[in-house]
Amino acid sequence: MMTRFRPVRRAARVVALALAGTLALTACGPGGSGDGTEEGAAPLIIPREDMGTFVRNFNPFSPNVAPMTQQAVYEPMFVYNPADGSTTPWLATEWSVSDDGLQLTFSLREGVQWSDGEPLVAQDVATTFELQKEVLGGYEYLDKAEAVDDATVVLHLNRVYSPALYEIGQQIIIPDHVWSQVADPAKETNESPVGTGPYTEVIRFESQSFDLGPNPSYWQPEKQKIPSIRMLAFAGNDGANLAAANGEVDWAPQFIPNIEQAFVARDPEHNHYWFPPTGSMINWQLNTTKAPYDDVDVRKALSMAIDRQQIVDVAMQGYTYPADCTGLSGAYDTWRDQGLADSCEWTQRDVEAANALLDDAGYPRGGDGNRTLKDGSPFTATISVGSTSSDWLSVAEIISQNLAEIGVEASVDAPDWSAVVAGYEDGSFDSGIVWSNNAPTPYQFYRGVMSTATVKPVGEKTFENYHRFGDEQADTLLDELAATADQDAQHALVNELQAEFDARAPVIPLFPGPEWGAYTDARFTGWPTEENPYATLSTRAPTTVLVLTTLEPVQG
Amino acid sequence: MQFVLRRLGFYLLAFWVSVTLNFLLPRFMPGDPVSRMFARSQSRMTPEQITQLRQLFGLDDRPLWRQYVDYLGNVVTGDMGVSISRFPTPVVEVIAGQIGWTVLLGGTALLIAVVVGNLLGILAAWRRGGFLDSMMPPFLVFVGSFPYFWLAMGALYLFGVSLGWFPLRHAFSAGTSPAWTGEFASDVALHLVLPAVTIVVVSIGGWMLAMRNTMIATNAEDYIVMAEAKGLRPGRIMFRYAARNAMLPAVTSFGMSLGFVVGGALLTEVVFAYPGVGYQLLAAVQGLDYPLMQGIFLTITAAVLLVNFLVDIVYVRLDPRVRVS
Numbered sequence: 001m002m003t004r005f006r007p008v009r010r011a012a013r014v015v016a017l018a019l020a021g022t023l024a025l026t027a028c029g030p031g032g033s034g035d036g037t038e039e040g041a042a043p044l045i046i047p048r049e050d051m052g053t054f055v056r057n058f059n060p061f062s063p064n065v066a067p068m069t070q071q072a073v074y075e076p077m078f079v080y081n082p083a084d085g086s087t088t089p090w091l092a093t094e095w096s097v098s099d100d101g102l103q104l105t106f107s108l109r110e111g112v113q114w115s116d117g118e119p120l121v122a123q124d125v126a127t128t129f130e131l132q133k134e135v136l137g138g139y140e141y142l143d144k145a146e147a148v149d150d151a152t153v154v155l156h157l158n159r160v161y162s163p164a165l166y167e168i169g170q171q172i173i174i175p176d177h178v179w180s181q182v183a184d185p186a187k188e189t190n191e192s193p194v195g196t197g198p199y200t201e202v203i204r205f206e207s208q209s210f211d212l213g214p215n216p217s218y219w220q221p222e223k224q225k226i227p228s229i230r231m232l233a234f235a236g237n238d239g240a241n242l243a244a245a246n247g248e249v250d251w252a253p254q255f256i257p258n259i260e261q262a263f264v265a266r267d268p269e270h271n272h273y274w275f276p277p278t279g280s281m282i283n284w285q286l287n288t289t290k291a292p293y294d295d296v297d298v299r300k301a302l303s304m305a306i307d308r309q310q311i312v313d314v315a316m317q318g319y320t321y322p323a324d325c326t327g328l329s330g331a332y333d334t335w336r337d338q339g340l341a342d343s344c345e346w347t348q349r350d351v352e353a354a355n356a357l358l359d360d361a362g363y364p365r366g367g368d369g370n371r372t373l374k375d376g377s378p379f380t381a382t383i384s385v386g387s388t389s390s391d392w393l394s395v396a397e398i399i400s401q402n403l404a405e406i407g408v409e410a411s412v413d414a415p416d417w418s419a420v421v422a423g424y425e426d427g428s429f430d431s432g433i434v435w436s437n438n439a440p441t442p443y444q445f446y447r448g449v450m451s452t453a454t455v456k457p458v459g460e461k462t463f464e465n466y467h468r469f470g471d472e473q474a475d476t477l478l479d480e481l482a483a484t485a486d487q488d489a490q491h492a493l494v495n496e497l498q499a500e501f502d503a504r505a506p507v508i509p510l511f512p513g514p515e516w517g518a519y520t521d522a523r524f525t526g527w528p529t530e531e532n533p534y535a536t537l538s539t540r541a542p543t544t545v546l547v548l549t550t551l552e553p554v555q556g
Numbered sequence: 557m558q559f560v561l562r563r564l565g566f567y568l569l570a571f572w573v574s575v576t577l578n579f580l581l582p583r584f585m586p587g588d589p590v591s592r593m594f595a596r597s598q599s600r601m602t603p604e605q606i607t608q609l610r611q612l613f614g615l616d617d618r619p620l621w622r623q624y625v626d627y628l629g630n631v632v633t634g635d636m637g638v639s640i641s642r643f644p645t646p647v648v649e650v651i652a653g654q655i656g657w658t659v660l661l662g663g664t665a666l667l668i669a670v671v672v673g674n675l676l677g678i679l680a681a682w683r684r685g686g687f688l689d690s691m692m693p694p695f696l697v698f699v700g701s702f703p704y705f706w707l708a709m710g711a712l713y714l715f716g717v718s719l720g721w722f723p724l725r726h727a728f729s730a731g732t733s734p735a736w737t738g739e740f741a742s743d744v745a746l747h748l749v750l751p752a753v754t755i756v757v758v759s760i761g762g763w764m765l766a767m768r769n770t771m772i773a774t775n776a777e778d779y780i781v782m783a784e785a786k787g788l789r790p791g792r793i794m795f796r797y798a799a800r801n802a803m804l805p806a807v808t809s810f811g812m813s814l815g816f817v818v819g820g821a822l823l824t825e826v827v828f829a830y831p832g833v834g835y836q837l838l839a840a841v842q843g844l845d846y847p848l849m850q851g852i853f854l855t856i857t858a859a860v861l862l863v864n865f866l867v868d869i870v871y872v873r874l875d876p877r878v879r880v881s
Contacts, residue, residue, distance in 0.1 A: 040707055042784075043731075045730075045842060052825060052829075052831065052835035052836065052839065053653070053831050053835075053836070055642050055650070055653070057642075057644070057645060059644070062644060063593060063609060064641060064642055064643050072748055116748075135608075135612070136605055136608055136612075137607065137608030137609075138605050138608075146787070186612055186644065187638075187644040188644075189644065189645065204731070205731055206728075206730075206733065206734070207653055207654070207831050208726045208728075208730070208829070208831050209726065209730040209731070210726060211731065229731060230731065232725075232726075232730060232827045232829075233726075233829065233831075234725070235825050235826045235835040236826045238709075238826070238827070239724075239725055239826070239827065239828070239829040242712070242717070243724065243725065246724070248716060248724075369771045384814050418585065418592055418842070421591060421592070424589070425591055432786070461591070463591065463606055523615060551785060
């Protein structure tokens, strides 16, 4: 009889063992956890909030490359910093544009070595552009990059294009002697990268974190003061914010809501943040293929109804400032026509003027206070925003309340971002809160909001100028701007573009997007700040390398 | 044997249906992977790069039926293609890199919940109206009806942040590498406690209640009275006579749950930054990464069907009635 008990007993014993095991593990508690600083010196710890796990892929041509590849492993010829408008020579020491604007010559820095000890030569630059064009596209204006001698590279353009200098200068450079051996550069995962950057050595790679160590042959060894860089993977902002609030990461580039209380108050002495308004301009885009948005007076009247100060203070928690009628974000302060910006009319809140403008333009207010369009149908607006962007959702809510004051009924439509963007792309949307192009010069911004070259008919997919507004005057100015290399002439043209933007109001600018960035100086000092804006606090920008080569560990 | 074959045929049909849905559903969603990627990058990519990326990812304009035929072929050969959101890593590698953690977390949590939940259910039903029976079910249902996200966050703050007993994230400490050492194993176990316990806490109530209810019905059967009349020891009656029969529905649910384990535990992965398939799947859906989506769904489908098939076979052994009918 007893034998028949056995299976149950055995099962019970297994369970008991499992439970005991769990308890034992529980009991060993904090003693069992090390925070992995066995190398002695603490690494610079950076969270990445939108990657649940990392994949060991350091291929700079891959759209899903591991973080820091383009910041710590590979370097560009120069670094442009939108926070103060300065340009820092990096792998190139000087560069020049030929008189006809068709040739850019870069002189490479002497003594730069790849992390495998090979010297940096002009052929590396030439190969970089060849591969970039082949794998990822872009650079249509570039005919070829030619290595004249080991230290000089000439880029031949097929047409004059003034933004080219910044695009080419900021392209990260890869080693020819490595990549010419790669059979299929698009599919290479480049597990052990060879770069000129300050931190190129993959010490350890796990799917949830990886460590990058110093490049043994870096060209400015005196600036490699960080022992190593450690990236941590997070599936969402919450986990990353918790780590930041707990002081477990040094640099927190993700959005932290209510940052004063959630982050700074946890350690006011060390925890700081700085949100320079150098992101892309955030606009309320109206589908200008539809009535009444094809009427410039309507666009301006709607803009005047908006309380930008409230949007900035409430929806954006005071992290940015209201846009002006040049449409330029904080990254273009050196280009801004201050005279124009000071005398803006349609970006100032003025409900009375907005009402008068709509009355005059032929959108009468009915007995119920609501306006009608010229064909007699009610004047309504739908504002689309992706449901996950809570800050932009409140922006849309505020706009919708503001519009009620001028007799326009606006509703907020918040499906998934993908559905919103699909509507933008094929032109079926009504209006939406949308980002804009952001590049070192205002050329791309203005091209994206008002050149006819970027306008696609409704139904055909487009990836910029969703609102489908084209202006021939702007085309002329943009073409001239692209074709001139002279700084003064460029500024004059950009002034004219600002005036054109002011006159035509292709989109309704709301506020410049802040570049999120928070840090703790408990372990590392030398961070960029508002007083010393030598870079932004972004970990994905070209300026990141400037921060990595400036930070130093706190002594003691 | 005929029973097993019939079930096998049914499972093949079910597999084909789900594989087909798996192919169609993602393609009904608006947009395509490149425009998703472009929208997410918010102006950090130039429109000129989009055409190039399309080619790079091998997105094509082949007719749907053609894609479907190729897809079926790939399913059979196990070639799931290259992930788009993780380009150029093959789907198989993306899944293989995560599924171990998912199975570890989900499997541990499920096993504890099932074993403890069923034991509690058996004991509660055996001593009806006793302490266990009157206190545990309401309490467990109360705890289990909290939103998981809230509960997990609460546990994380209390035991992770405030008390500091457990690590806050990941499957093992940053700066260590997997190794077959006791030290690493205990590190992994320590990281597993909070995620697993929170899952157990919300799911155990269901197991206990279900077991208790069937057990009560079983206890009223004549053969239990007969066993008691024979003078068998209560423990023997409880496990060998009552619980063995009451166990059948639990075996079915266990099979179902075991299959779904490979789908990952999305919320757990988000709260505890635990590596796993769940977040991969979410990212794949958001990024319209067809190959990865298909790969994960296929894995889930295959696992659910396989486990169910195994359960069916176990059933034949456990329940003589199945053999007869």
